[in-house]
Amino acid sequence: MTTIVAEGISKRYRIGEYKAGYQTLRDTLSHAARRAFRLEHVDHSLEELWALKDVSFSVDEGEVVGFIGRNGSGKSTLLKILTRITPPTEGVASIRGRVGSILEVGTGFHPELTGRENTYLNGAILGMKRREISAKFDEIVEFSGIGKLIDTPVKRYSSGMYVRLAFAVAAHLDPEVLIIDEVLAVGDYEFQQRCMGRIEDISTSGRTVIFVSHDMQAITRLCSRAYWLDSGRVMREGPSGEVVSAYLQGASGSGAATTFGAEEAPGTAVLRLLAARVVDMNGDIASTVDVREPIGIEVRFVVLGETGPLFPKLKLANDRGEVVFNALDPDPRWRSAPEPGTYTCTAWIPANLLNEGVIGVDVAVASMSGPGLVNHVNVPSVVKFHVHDPGLGDTAKGHYTGQLRGGVLPLLDWTTEFVEARAYETA
Amino acid sequence: MLSSPDVPITTIRPARRSGLPDVRELWRARDLALILAWRDVKVRYKQSLIGIAWAVLQPLLTMVVFTLIFGKFAQLPSQGLPYPVFAMLNLVPWTFMAGVFTLTSGCVLTNRVLVQKVHFPLLILPIACILVPLVDFTFSFAVGLGITWWYDVAIQPTIVYAPLFLLMLGMTAIGLGSFLAVINVRYRDVPYAVPFLVQLWLFASGVIYAADALPEKYITIASLNPAIGAITGFRWAVAGTPPPSTTMLGLGVLMTVIFFFGGLWFYRRAEPRFADTL
Numbered sequence: 001m002t003t004i005v006a007e008g009i010s011k012r013y014r015i016g017e018y019k020a021g022y023q024t025l026r027d028t029l030s031h032a033a034r035r036a037f038r039l040e041h042v043d044h045s046l047e048e049l050w051a052l053k054d055v056s057f058s059v060d061e062g063e064v065v066g067f068i069g070r071n072g073s074g075k076s077t078l079l080k081i082l083t084r085i086t087p088p089t090e091g092v093a094s095i096r097g098r099v100g101s102i103l104e105v106g107t108g109f110h111p112e113l114t115g116r117e118n119t120y121l122n123g124a125i126l127g128m129k130r131r132e133i134s135a136k137f138d139e140i141v142e143f144s145g146i147g148k149l150i151d152t153p154v155k156r157y158s159s160g161m162y163v164r165l166a167f168a169v170a171a172h173l174d175p176e177v178l179i180i181d182e183v184l185a186v187g188d189y190e191f192q193q194r195c196m197g198r199i200e201d202i203s204t205s206g207r208t209v210i211f212v213s214h215d216m217q218a219i220t221r222l223c224s225r226a227y228w229l230d231s232g233r234v235m236r237e238g239p240s241g242e243v244v245s246a247y248l249q250g251a252s253g254s255g256a257a258t259t260f261g262a263e264e265a266p267g268t269a270v271l272r273l274l275a276a277r278v279v280d281m282n283g284d285i286a287s288t289v290d291v292r293e294p295i296g297i298e299v300r301f302v303v304l305g306e307t308g309p310l311f312p313k314l315k316l317a318n319d320r321g322e323v324v325f326n327a328l329d330p331d332p333r334w335r336s337a338p339e340p341g342t343y344t345c346t347a348w349i350p351a352n353l354l355n356e357g358v359i360g361v362d363v364a365v366a367s368m369s370g371p372g373l374v375n376h377v378n379v380p381s382v383v384k385f386h387v388h389d390p391g392l393g394d395t396a397k398g399h400y401t402g403q404l405r406g407g408v409l410p411l412l413d414w415t416t417e418f419v420e421a422r423a424y425e426t427a
Numbered sequence: 428m429l430s431s432p433d434v435p436i437t438t439i440r441p442a443r444r445s446g447l448p449d450v451r452e453l454w455r456a457r458d459l460a461l462i463l464a465w466r467d468v469k470v471r472y473k474q475s476l477i478g479i480a481w482a483v484l485q486p487l488l489t490m491v492v493f494t495l496i497f498g499k500f501a502q503l504p505s506q507g508l509p510y511p512v513f514a515m516l517n518l519v520p521w522t523f524m525a526g527v528f529t530l531t532s533g534c535v536l537t538n539r540v541l542v543q544k545v546h547f548p549l550l551i552l553p554i555a556c557i558l559v560p561l562v563d564f565t566f567s568f569a570v571g572l573g574i575t576w577w578y579d580v581a582i583q584p585t586i587v588y589a590p591l592f593l594l595m596l597g598m599t600a601i602g603l604g605s606f607l608a609v610i611n612v613r614y615r616d617v618p619y620a621v622p623f624l625v626q627l628w629l630f631a632s633g634v635i636y637a638a639d640a641l642p643e644k645y646i647t648i649a650s651l652n653p654a655i656g657a658i659t660g661f662r663w664a665v666a667g668t669p670p671p672s673t674t675m676l677g678l679g680v681l682m683t684v685i686f687f688f689g690g691l692w693f694y695r696r697a698e699p700r701f702a703d704t705l
Contacts, residue, residue, distance in 0.1 A: 091440075
């Protein structure tokens with residue numbers, strides 16, 4: 001059964017409004033005066049911006065659908081329209097069932113009020129009835145782990161406690177349709193994992209969820225389908241894995257393969273970077289890689305003159321900005337100045353090493369020049385790829401389905417023995 | 428598109444800029460309206476002694492100043508009441524109205540986080556502004572009655588009509604305040620203008636002088652300000668001073684209705700653009 005239908009949703013902003021909606025009366029008066037005396041010509045057609053243009057989609061009951069896109073792509077505007085915070089300029093949408101939305105954790109929390117008072121306040125803001133909040137109150141406090149401090153003004157809470165309570169309230173919202181925006185962008189890693197777990201629970205409980213996030217990992221894990229928005233239009237729609245891969249290729253400009261034209265090749269007079277690719281074992285470009293398979297990073301550069309000993313280097317970083325590792329090419333030829341010409345270095349990352357998520361590869365080539373190093377090339381995120389774990393239980397996650405911390409997910413050599421069929425006894 | 432008998436269907440379409448309220452939606456949001464009003468009261472009286480003292484001190488100190496300047500020095504007529512009683516019985520309802528007006532004029536801006544992050548009938552914002560001044564009023568009114576009693580002025584049984592005049596003041600303040608609240612979304616200079624407007628309004632509202640002391644030819648124009656009739660009426664209800672004339676009261680009620688519904692209509696029409704403009 002279809003729960004959400006949207007047809008031709010468009011939203012127009014006037015540019016002036018978009019940048020800063022408010023102004024002072026004085027500005028308006030002086031502006032009007034200048035216009036009246038024709039000191040300033042205003043072309044109204046140029047002042048428009050379509051944040052969304054003709055967006056149509058439908059969501060079935062119980063489906064978890066993700067919306068991705070870079071900042072300014074129209075995701076947030078779409079959520080604001082679906083949650084009726086702002087009306088569309090054109091188009092119609094209808095939603096079946098009670099709609100709950102979490103566009104921010106802790107909306108309306110007041111620092112002077114106690115945790116208990118804020119729970120009722122925030123619950124009412126999120127659309128819960130007072131009776132509902134009372135019924136779930138103990139559960140909310142339990143989930144938040146706030147304990148006795150529930151009757152303390154929240155201004156005395158640590159930021160962690162504040163966010164935990166706020167999320168606990170939101171997590172107990174019980175509508176048929178839930179719309180969630182970037183909630184995971186707050187809090188520390190542990191907290192984010194907790195939120196993810198809760199959202200996973202919600203999405204498996206048969207509710208319809210619309211989820212917007214920059215976290216591609218979360219999108220592929222939680223959503224069955226995804227829409228990729230760009231400049232207010234739907235670029236692509238389909239199974240979330242496919243849409244995420246397409247987005248990663250298209251969005252950052254750097255997908256799994258980047259080739260530089262002769263004019264734009266980064267580098268110096270003696271060394272230039274030509275291309276980089278992420279390849280699988282068959283040598284095909286791979287934007288999404290199974291964690292259980294090796295990944296090749298291929299870098300091509302040209303040496304144009306005298307350089308001195310070279311240091312070709314890769315740096316891998318995940319989408320939380322953590323450096324996973326740096327690696328240099330140990331080939332003996334780099335120990336002295338290489339002869340001019342084009343080189344291709346391929347680094348093979350073993351299977352079962354990288355953790356899940358988006359990995360960006362920085363490429364740097366430096367050379368020894370006298371006492372110091374000269375960086376000929378240092379390009380961040382030349383290529384990107386997405387590592388995913390199909391969750392079959394044969395990786396370092398075992399049969400755990402959540403996400404583990406850290407840049408790597410190494411499958412270690414475990415030995416496990418059954419010792420004896422007797423309970424351990426204390427002496 | 429979608430249809431089903433028992434599940435609520437939300438339809439989202441371009442704003443029609445209707446000035447009429449969606450009463451059903453408003454009723455469904457009553458819990459939120461109450462809790463928002465309760466939040467403001469709670470926050471106001473959190474340091475309870477100072478909170479209540481403030482509500483009482485403001486009209487009380489103004490009364491003292493008025494008594495010294497207008498009662499003793501200028502010797503303005505006070506309809507046979509001791510000037511402190513006269514001033515206090517005017518200032519108590521006036522402070523209520525000024526409070527509602529000031530709060531309402533800023534209600535969208537002070538709640539902008541809510542306006543931008545959740546959907547709710549925005550009409551509850553100005554309406555929820557009445558509670559804090561009302562609570563303040565009960566305290567200052569108690570003190571006002573105490574002063575009346577202290578000066579041996581008999582409190583009249585007509586005091587039961589006092590709430591009607593208070594209603595007039597509240598409706599006027601919400602209407603005009605909502606109008607400014609809309610302007611304030613667009614222009615941030617409103618908060619600077621409000622105290623000034625309140626001050627001017629005070630002089631036009633018969634708080635310092637008795638309305639019937641005005642020259643005949645100005646009374647009709649002055650009556651277009653509902654506050655003058657309502658405050659005169661309030662004083663009549665409590666202390667038995669001459670009641671407002673029929674013209675004054677009639678015009679006052681008419682203007683109250685116009686301000687209240689006009690202001691809220693204006694607010695309602697501007698509502699769909701709040702989240703985008705803030």
